[in-house]
Amino acid sequence: MAKIVISPSKYIQGNGELNRIKDHVNHLGNSFFVIISKSGMERFGQKIKESFGNEGNLYFEIFNGECSKNEINRLRKILEEKKSDVVIGIGGGKIHDTAKAVAYYEKMPVVIVPTIASTDAPCSALSVLYTDDGMFEEYLLLPKNPDIVLIDNESVANAPARLLVAGMGDALATYFEARASKSSNSKTMAGGYTTEAAMALAKLCYDTLLNEGLKAKLAIEQKVPTKAVENIIEANTYLSGIGFESGGLAAAHAIHNGFTAIEETHNLYHGEKVAFGVLVQLVLENADLDEIEEVLSFCDSIGLPITLEELNIKEVSKEKIMEVAELSCVPGETIHNMPFEVTKEEVYAAILTADALGREYRK
CATH class of the missing domain: 1.20.1090.10 (Dehydroquinate synthase-like - alpha domain)
Incomplete structure (x- = not known):
């Protein structure tokens, strides 16, 4: 009867850490696919671009709002077109779960960046899938936890x-x-x-x-x-x-x-x-x-x-x-x-x- 503890490979939390995101994730790959909400892009997009030095290896895609199979498949197609090799989910729980699922299906590292502290989803090897209408559908159990969870206290403190x-x-x-x-x-x-x-x-x-x-x-x-x-x-x-x-x-x-x-x-x-x-x-x-x-x-x-x-x-x-x-x-x-x-x-x-x-x- 095995007892098991699992966790992210690295958990980072501090003030201003979003300004240093490139330093934390650069070793994972060469091209970064960022899933983010429209409001998140307005709040954090420029800060992230500046951290990466406005390099061409960074692509942002706006999240549609629901962690559903349709949304996951939509994002997978775009990721393949952009030829990215690292997924970054920036925002709340449904973005985190979507990023984890996309990275799992595409067999690549995933970085989770909570800008709110509204769920315990960021650290888990789990995605909660809903229908497009927001009704719970199923748990998607993943083989590993996120490679990095990065939290900027100042970003969370500015959320509602x-x-x-x-x-x-x-x-x-x-x-x-x-x-x-x-x-x-x-x-x-x-x-x-x-x-x-x-x-x-x-x-x-x-x-x-x-x-x-x-x-x-x-x-x-x-x-x-x-x-x-x-x-x-x-x-x-x-x-x-x-x-x-x-x-x-x-x-x-x-x-x-x-x-x-x-x-x-x-x-x-x-x-x-x-x-x-x-x-x-x-x-x-x-x-x-x-x-x-x-x-x-x-x-x-x-x-x-x-x-x-x-x-x-x-x-x-x-x-x-x-x-x-x-x-x-x-x-x-x-x-x-x-x-x-x-x-x-x-x-x-x-x-x-x-x-x-x-x-x-x-x-």
Whole structure:
């Protein structure tokens, strides 16, 4: 029974590191294919060009907005035309996952440059694929983690505070899902079983969120990269990334995947839905009320949703919630890593109970 930890080959985080991107990636190849959003190009394009000295071995392609098979195939065709040999994904989680998938299919190195800290996607050997309409489709498991993850604290500090908060919602699940996976002796995304190192990182991630989360949110609202912001970026990105992949996923992310079927939730960020999924998982576990209240208090302090209404579900119908529950429990979903059997009826009940706990807390 193997225990496995996987991670990026190199993780770099500091102030102004985007100005030095060429120095960090130049050894990987000769021609660089950059996947970036339109707004990202406006914010960072010139800085990246200047780092490379405006050389002709740099090509930018604007991301269409969804990590779907169609978008991955579109980008692969352009990459082949440009004859690039390194993929760089600059932006948020869906760009990261798309860049990783493109690099995997084209058998080349990949560099991930988060300009926000809204998910734990950057460090993982995983791409989450959606339909073109934004509905969860499948996990694409990759044979290796990114070659380099490069984070410029100043770039992240200039992003909207809501994005950092969403990252904390995603990171919030790390410890609880790893704990459940270890208890059930389930295999992790790394292909083995949970290590003590992964559990320690997952617990450190949770403790960092509780100790630094509110301070980081307040600082980033002022667009300043304080020590608390730096620590939360590391928690959201590295601690959560290694913690979930080598520690294990369980109910919280499966419930997030279920909620993607409800159109009203599509304008919410991944981590905002995951945070509510944590509450649902704790209800499924019949966790101590003190622990549930600690999570409720944390979510409330930084602005993560704790009710269905805050997930934009204004009218709670049995049909909608049961659809979420059913999708959460499909064969192969990570909810089956819980240390007990979970049925759609139990998930339905847990969703409504989590909502009731959130509404009671709001009083």
